[in-house]
Amino acid sequence: MTPREVVERWVALFNAADAAGLADLYHPEAINHQVTQDPIEGREAIRAMFEREFSAAKMVCIVETIHEAGEVAALEWRDPLGLRGCGFFTVRNGRIAFQRGYWDKLSFLKMHGLPIQ
Template sequence: MKSRDILKEWVKSFNTADANAMAEYYHDDAINHQVNQDPIMGKEAIKQKFKEEFATAEMVCIVENIFEDGEWAILEWKDPLGLRGCGFFHIVDGKIKFQRGYWDMLSFLRQHKLPFPKE
């Protein structure tokens, strides 16, 4: 599968809040770094983080664009509440090795009526 096709399947799993299915798209030693959070290391930790996030808020990813350059793919997305973001995915041998996401956490927390993190 091309990187773009893997991302399309990843989005389908995201939109059904299926953390177990999503985890299968990651290498065992993958890193997921959402820039407003500490990096998550390893497939199992990534799966657990998605489970926690799906339990906290209803999230939907609407694909605006997917760009592909070899092992790299970029996902430009929005959600039904107006939040927008962008994710960069390094896909090696058909699985995500590294993911970095950019989005506004403050807007997300406000839209979902979630508490702000304490320092």
């Protein structure tokens, strides 16, 4: 799959809250770094992160745009509650090797009635 196709599949699995399916899109040693948190290293740790997050809040990713350049796809997104963000996915051999995401964690926590950490 191209980086764009991987990100399109990622969005579909994210919106289905499919942690195992999402994890399968990552290289075994992938890194997912949401800048509001410490980086998560390894496919199994990434799967566990998604399981925790999906159990804490109903999350929906609405694609604004996807840009692709070489092995990187950039996803600009919003959610139904008004939160906006972007993610950068480095894809090698059809799997995500590195992901970095930018979004407002304080707004997310407030919107979902979660404790501010």
